[in-house]
Amino acid sequence: MSHSYADGLPPRESALSAVSWAAVFAGAVIAAALSLALLAGGTGLGFLSVSPWGDEGMSAPAVGIGIIGWMLFTQIVAYGIGGYVAGRLRTKWVDVHSDEVYFRDTAHGFLVWALSAVVSAALLGSAIASVASGAARAGAAMAGTAGTVATAAAAAGASGGGLDQVTDYFTDTLMRSERPDASGDPDTARGEVGRIVAMSLTRGEMTPEDRDYVIKVVAAQTGLEPAVAQRRVEQAIANAKKAAEDAKVKAKQAADAARKAAAAFALWGFASMLIGAFVASLAATWGGRRRDTVHRV
Template identity: 60%
Template sequence: MQNIQSATPYAGMPVGIESPRSAVSWGAVIAGAVIAAAVSAMLIVGGTGLGFLAVSPWRQEGASGSALAIGSIVWLLITQIIAYGVAGYVAGRLRTKWTDAAVDEIYFRDTAHGFLVWALSAVVGALLLASAVASAISGTAKAGAALAGAGAGAATAVAGEAARNGADDGSLAYFTDVLLRPNDPALASAPGAPRQEVSRILARSVVQGQLSDEDRAYLTRLVAQRTGVDEATAQQRVTQLTDQARQAAQDAERRAREAADAARKGAAAFSLWAFASLLIGAFVASFAATIGGRSRDR
């Protein structure tokens, strides 16, 4: 004798007979996902316009950076609530009417339809933005690498710039000028000043963190010869200026680390708020679908 699995028969159907129709109304789900994408795009474009209106290139005008960040997060949450609220409600109204399901089952199916609307739109959006995500990941990796090598990178950049441009446009140009500055201003434009050589020596000292004894003695003699000062004064000038060049490289390293750390914190905060907005969108779509489903059945 055949066992009957179902204890509670649905209206109009024999006991133990499964409905041949799927419980998912894919037409309603797809329509809701399209609506969610369209409304989200519309609200994001509108929020971008408001953001451009809030900023200003003039000092003391326009919104501050913190105000723009908070406004962006609030607008992102509002976008999720409106877009998925509308999409979930429409999906609930458009789904087929289930006459063979209990009330609790209908409620579950409506919730599932709203969640499917959110999931489908999220997956499609992720696929469309795959290139942008890949670019962001690449940028994050580069930022991490830049943070790890910020110290060496800052010093190497100073040295490379000086070597390429002969210190005319590099970061060590000022220190080179001070080292070779004569006591007599009339000698300042004397031809043949060894600027490039001095810049290379300074750049090497910045990279290595100290000036070798040979380079220090050579620079002392060179500065004394070019500027007309005694060797004691020249040595004092060399020591002072190499310390200043090394401090400038350390300041550049510190600023690079601070910028990388600020970018890291900003990216982490945005990711967490984006995660929260996605959760809110899933909840709103599921809840709105139950409201639309009840309206559909009435």
Template identity: 55%
Template sequence: MNRSPDGFYPVVEESSTLSGVSWPAIFAGAAAAAALSLILVLLGFGLGFTAVSPWANEGMSAKGLGISTIGWLAFTQIVASGLGGYIAGRLRVKWAYMHGDEVYFRDTAHGFLAWCVATLVTATLVVGSVSSVVSGGVRAGAVVAGGAASAMTQAAGSAIGNPANDPYGYFIDSLFRDDRPVAVSDDATHGTVTRIFARSLSNDGQLAAEDRAYLAQWVAQRTNLTQADAERRVDEVYARTQKAVADAKLAAQQAADTAAKVAAWTALWMFIALLAGAFFASLAATFGGRRRDAVEYLEADAYVTTTTTTTLPPVR
């Protein structure tokens, strides 16, 4: 045992075979933090489901729900990480004759390691759901950018009960085109018109002259309009269809953009919440370590030495 230069406290050289990390205490704190996080997250889900409503103008708004979710996640991180850090600091092995700065550093490290283990355990449980949400948003944006018009026309064809998903239906229909008025069923007529519209919208958006004349012939046959009036009706209906497809594509793009922004802000606030959890875990570990040691760290010049004077009886 050596003495420090000021001679007030002993300094003990540690053996290199002893570890400064108490892994049992760290795993105990991490288990407590992970369990409490799970409980609080489940509680948050329950409160969130009671706050939302499928009816319009009822329940919490989407913005309010997002803010409350972020606040609850931050609260969960602070409380669970603080508890885990405190347990790790309180249960760690007591170090004898250790300088106060070293004890403070080790307690902080124990709290941080307990937070790391708890975070990794929690991440392995929820990484699947988080990745599915993010990848789903990316795939939705790609689908919207590449094939919104095609999806719209295919959905319209399916809605009237026709195989609009057949990519060769348009060409097959062209085999049987005839200038003579031919009486066909409504289903066949709707299917042919849907395939013509779908092909025109998925290509350059322009209705070919032969397709326009063919559709006008069918309209004139079924409505007793003149050929010119039938062509004008075809143009009007096709223009409305184009506008409906463009509006659907714009709405889908706006939804994808909103989803991307929400995902970005959620990731940012989760990052901040995790940093807060790491800080409070380290802080709580130092407090738990001090309670474990039940000592107060004083400066070197604050130490006071006391002596005991014993009075002996006189020698006779």
């Protein structure tokens, strides 16, 4: 199938790429540098706006709103300037329709955003990989020296006692007397009972042997009747379990709040990146239009 042209010749095609990579690199470098500078400035303002004192500084919600606002401001300013510079520095296309020029300018601005984002992600990924590698080496070293006691330490870690507390607990079971001495040292008895309670909370319940022994110790140290001492021990165990459950609930609530905050921050970060891409593309069209209207004097 043949085609005919007005002048009998096909339209001229350029042998060069339509992308002015020098202008794109220049805009990306400018955008990255401005992002870093604005990030440093925002960090300083953030530290000035918070305070360890309860009646001073901004509240947590206000700080979160400020971070999001500054993040959006950084994207708009950095990529707006970077895109505009890329549009002004690109070569002037001749024999190209105005719609094609508009598309190319938009593509140049988008390339500025994409190149800056990829370089930033690569640098950030390298830093994260370095930190993770160091943590892995440290974890391997610790595992080599403490692997044989990991199970016991983990069991005692829930109560904050450590391996010594586990060892002391099993030593106490070997040294128990069927009839605790009422004239014994109260501090020694308190420490022994405390270790029993800590191990019971770690296990989730107190064994019958531990319960009977604790009742005898309490009765001997306080002079209470065994029945009264038993009720006191059961009440104390119930209170300890409730406190442990409350602590777990609070920890889960704190983790859930942190999860929601991280999700919101990630979504706002995604939105700010989209805004940065749009601003860079739009600013590049402005810069390209200004570039084409400049005539040689």
